[in-house]
Amino acid sequence: xxxxxxxxxxxxxxxxxxxxxxxxxxxxxxxxxxxxxxxxxxxxxxxxxxxxxxxxxxxxxxxxxxxxxxxxxxxxxxxxxxxxxxxxxxxxxxxxxxxxxxxxxxxxxxxxxxxxxxxxxxxxxxxxxxxxxxxxxxxxxxxxxxxxxxxxxxxxxxxxxxxxxxxxxxxxxxxxxxxxxxxxxxxxxxxxxxxxxxxxxxxxxxxxxxxxxxxxxxxxxxxxxxxxxxxxxxxxxxxxxxxxxxxxxxxxx
Numbered sequence: 001x002x003x004x005x006x007x008x009x010x011x012x013x014x015x016x017x018x019x020x021x022x023x024x025x026x027x028x029x030x031x032x033x034x035x036x037x038x039x040x041x042x043x044x045x046x047x048x049x050x051x052x053x054x055x056x057x058x059x060x061x062x063x064x065x066x067x068x069x070x071x072x073x074x075x076x077x078x079x080x081x082x083x084x085x086x087x088x089x090x091x092x093x094x095x096x097x098x099x100x101x102x103x104x105x106x107x108x109x110x111x112x113x114x115x116x117x118x119x120x121x122x123x124x125x126x127x128x129x130x131x132x133x134x135x136x137x138x139x140x141x142x143x144x145x146x147x148x149x150x151x152x153x154x155x156x157x158x159x160x161x162x163x164x165x166x167x168x169x170x171x172x173x174x175x176x177x178x179x180x181x182x183x184x185x186x187x188x189x190x191x192x193x194x195x196x197x198x199x200x201x202x203x204x205x206x207x208x209x210x211x212x213x214x215x216x217x218x219x220x221x222x223x224x225x226x227x228x229x230x231x232x233x234x235x236x237x238x239x240x241x242x243x244x245x246x247x248x249x250x251x252x253x
Contacts, residue, residue: 001042002234004030005219006243008044013238018213020046021157021186026217038225048214049158050146051166053087053127054120055209058150060093065208069166076165077140086130093118102131121147153211156193157185167197167205175200187212215239216246218253 008026016024029043051073055066070084085101095116097103107114107129114129121127124147128138144162154163160183161176171179179185179196187193190207197203216237223230233253235246247253 001030001040001219001221001232002236002245004042005044005217005234005236009217009236009238009243019157019186019188020048020155020212020214022183023186035225038223040221040223042219042221045218045220046155046158046214047146047148047216047218048152048155048211049160049163051144051154051163052148052150052152052209053124053145054091054147054150055152056084056088057091057120062088063209065206069209072166072169073141073144073162076162077144079137079141080132082132083130083137083141086132087127090116090126090130091118091120106131120150123147148216152215153209155211155214157187157212158214159185167210168202171202175202220252 005026012020012024012026020026026044026046030041032039032041051070052066053070056063056070058066067084067088070087071081074081074083082100085098089098089101089103095103095118097106102116104115107116110131117126124142124145126147127133127141127145144160156164156179159180161173161180164176164179165171165173178200179193187196189212190210193210193212194203194205194207197205216235219234219236221230221232223232231251232248233251234248235253237244237246
């Protein structure tokens with residue numbers, strides 16, 4: 001599975017450069033492949049069309065642009081605004097709670113008790129431990145966020161309308177659908193994005209934290225071996241030197 005994924009991602013760069021969209025070859029699932037006593041099939045899922053929680057801080061300092069986008073996302077989804085300061089308290093290095101936030105004093109009072117990580121997220125599911133988070137809020141928020149290195153931007157070619165709405169105040173869902181081209185966006189660079197925003201009289205929008213390509217992918221496999229189904233996922237980083245495996249889990253990443 002990983003060999004197939006690496007080859008597909010390398011060939012995609014050779015064909016399209018550093019631009020990624022839903023029409024690229026990597027978006028086509030792996031054909032079912034027979035193996036001894038079983039069968040394996042898989043697909044690639046990119047991790048660029050999401051709001052990176054670790055980017056809320058840059059070099060340990062508040063990133064006001066990214067935090068404003070997260071604030072808008074919470075508003076779009078109808079989620080409590082205190083989730084933002086609680087995210088920040090979870091990933092910043094100090095123990096001072098922000099207004100509406102939650103550091104160790106509040107977290108230790110929970111059942112079960114816990115402490116703030118005080119580092120970037122390793123996996124986005126850590127946010128399920130925030131005091132203001134519940135199962136319904138998590139179900140709404142999880143499809144739109146991810147945990148990647150802080151300098152990883154949002155791939156607007158893969159972003160759903162809800163994320164386009166975070167770029168500036170007052171963007172309607174209808175405008176966001178136009179910008180996302182109903183899931184078929186294929187902007188070749190950020191200048192093309194800026195031009196489209198201007199055409200819709202939206203802006204100015206900072207290009208900071210935005211991209212038209214994806215750098216991290218998850219290879220997801222469905223394996224049938226001796227009649228028993230298995231699911232595995234591998235986190236992949238596509239770099240200039242090729243594709244690197246960052247982690248593997250049984251189940252979904």
